[in-house]
Each structure stands twice: as C-alpha cells, then as structure tokens.
Amino acid sequence: MLEVKNAFFCDAAIADSSGKVSVLGIFTNINAKQFPAKHPNMTLVAIIEGHRIEAGLHQIKIDIVDSDGHNIVKPIEGTFEIAPNRTTANFILSLQQTTFTKPGTYSADIAVDKRHLRSVTLNVVQV
Template identity: 30%
Template structure:
C-alpha cells in the first residue's frame, strides 16, 4: 500500500523560468487575486505551479477543476505525469491562456491526482 500523494506547493504566478544548468525554478509574479474593470473578464496568461511528493512510481493523472460553486466544478486541466519514486519532488507547470471568469467573487479550484482530492484552494476575482 502506498501513501496519498502530497501537494507541497501551489502558486498562481505570471511565469516560471527554469535554469538550464541547475534545473532550479524561478517563479515570477506570484499572486492570489485578479482585478478586472468589467465582467465577464478574461485573464490573458497565468501559470498554476505545483509540486507533488509521495507519488507512487509510475504514470498518473492530474486533474484541476474550477468553478464558483465548490459542488459544481468544471474540469479545466487533465494531463498525465510520471513519478520515478515516492521520494521525488515533481514540479508541474500549467500554463493558463485566456481563462474566462463570468463574474467577480471567489472561485474554487480542486486539484486531484488519480481521482484523489489533494487541495481545494481559492482564487479571488475583484472588480
């Protein structure tokens, strides 16, 4: 039996730079709120950066869903990734392009690995 995957990092930011020599990730412009003059609003570009650990070796599915009502979330990202060992720290960069928000307020985000919920952060949209 293996342990549940653990989410070590979840950040919304403007970009991620990966140093070719060291492999280090530099996160640029971290934020938790989005301002818009009018709604519906479209955010041109953001990155959802996450780091996982305790993921059993093998292929896995990441799903990220979003919505105003935490009980009615819409899948936004579905992608596979590989873990080589439960000891690995797996960085996953999700580039979000032209993400639409119909109204201001709090949006729930659900992060799942292999249908196992890990975290439900929130993103706040303000006028």
C-alpha cells in the same frame, strides 16, 4: 502518500532539468473593472511530493471552477511521473485568455489518481 506540497497562481514559471522551479509574480487576487473579465495570461504551479515507493506514472486532473462549482475552462487531465530517483514532480499549467464571468472566489481543484489533494483559491474582485 502523494501530496501537493505547494500550489499557487503566478504570472509565469519554468522548471529546469534538475527540477528547480523559477516563478514570477505569485498572486491570489485579480482585479477587474467589468465582467465578464478576461485575464490574458496566468500560470498554475503544483509541486507534488511522494515517497520513493510511489515512483511511476500518476493521473492528474485539475478543475478550475467558480464559486458555484461550474468549470470556467475545460477540465485539464494528464499524466506525470515520479521518477525513481526523485520524490517530487512539478506541474506547470499555462492558462491564456481565461474568462471570469463574475466577481468571487474561484479555485483550481487538484486531484491525483482520482483523489482530491488540494484546492488553490483565486479571488476575482471588481474595482
């Protein structure tokens, strides 16, 4: 069964051709002086693992929502492949100029093949 082995927000991430992911600055909080607050750049990384029998194309959908469940960016939808000779797929999503309307807990809700696999929380705090 496909599962999200790791998922987090960070400043930047890249994956090389071997599947190795390099990450800079993992975080769970964003501080803001006023709202709405705009975060210039952040990246969501999800490492998805499956069994070899699950090799092939899969659908992914990510909703980034506020504490009320409202999308703060357009839902992200796409496909990814679990290669026959691998059991993992790396999903790296770069987000620019993301607006947070209020302090609170936001989350990236990750679904694969229409099944929710994980939510990654992000606390946006007024300082």
